[in-house]
Amino acid sequence: MAKTLALIPCFNEQDTIAEVIRQTHAAGGNVIVPSFALERAQELLYYIHELRHEDAIPRMKVFLDSPMASAITKVFRHHPDLYDGGMRRLMQNHDSPFQFPGLTFTDTTNESKAINTIKSPIIVIAGSGMCTAGRIKHHLANGIARPQNTIMFVGYQAVGTLGRRIVEGEPEVRILGTNYPVKARVV
Numbered sequence: 001m002a003k004t005l006a007l008i009p010c011f012n013e014q015d016t017i018a019e020v021i022r023q024t025h026a027a028g029g030n031v032i033v034p035s036f037a038l039e040r041a042q043e044l045l046y047y048i049h050e051l052r053h054e055d056a057i058p059r060m061k062v063f064l065d066s067p068m069a070s071a072i073t074k075v076f077r078h079h080p081d082l083y084d085g086g087m088r089r090l091m092q093n094h095d096s097p098f099q100f101p102g103l104t105f106t107d108t109t110n111e112s113k114a115i116n117t118i119k120s121p122i123i124v125i126a127g128s129g130m131c132t133a134g135r136i137k138h139h140l141a142n143g144i145a146r147p148q149n150t151i152m153f154v155g156y157q158a159v160g161t162l163g164r165r166i167v168e169g170e171p172e173v174r175i176l177g178t179n180y181p182v183k184a185r186v187v
Contacts, residue, residue: 013047018051020150021123028121028148029149030150031122031124032139032152034154035136037066037072038072040129040155041064041072042069045064060122062103063105063125066134067107069127070107077099112135130156130158140175143184144175145182150186166186169182
């Protein structure tokens with residue numbers, strides 16, 4: 001029997017993200033987010049920053065574990081002329097969603113591997129968005145079988161991708177040559 005995708009009844013993306021983080025933190029788990037490096041990762045950082053600022057989520061370490069997303073985020077930081085009005089006001093108050101306490105950009109493979117040794121609840125945003133390659137595969141291999149974790153998909157999952165198989169509720173998936181039961185909550 002296929003596992004059903006957990007849908008959280010919320011009014012917008014920010015509410016959904018907040019609810020996922022709160023529930024996962026309460027369970028003692030990690031939020032694992034497969035993300036695209038361009039725009040989606042930065043949008044997630046923006047939402048997490050806003051939710052932290054509003055005290056709508058618990059303080060958790062946040063890792064952007066994608067060298068490409070990190071590089072793109074630096075480009076975003078250096079081009080405030082392209083921001084909308086709300087973002088410009090935020091930046092004028094020296095309150096960047098791309099720099100806040102607890103946010104770590106991981107560049108090296110060793111830094112990425114070290115994330116999986118952290119015992120307290122964390123948020124990991126890693127590429128690739130459809131789980132076809134990249135560091136997300138290691139985080140999934142380390143976390144997909146833990147029921148207290150949540151895998152939060154924030155983008156389209158094409159047919160045939162690992163991400164799509166997880167979203168469609170396959171009870172077991174193959175990651176890096178090993179089969180893992182899907183016990184983490186999938187949102």
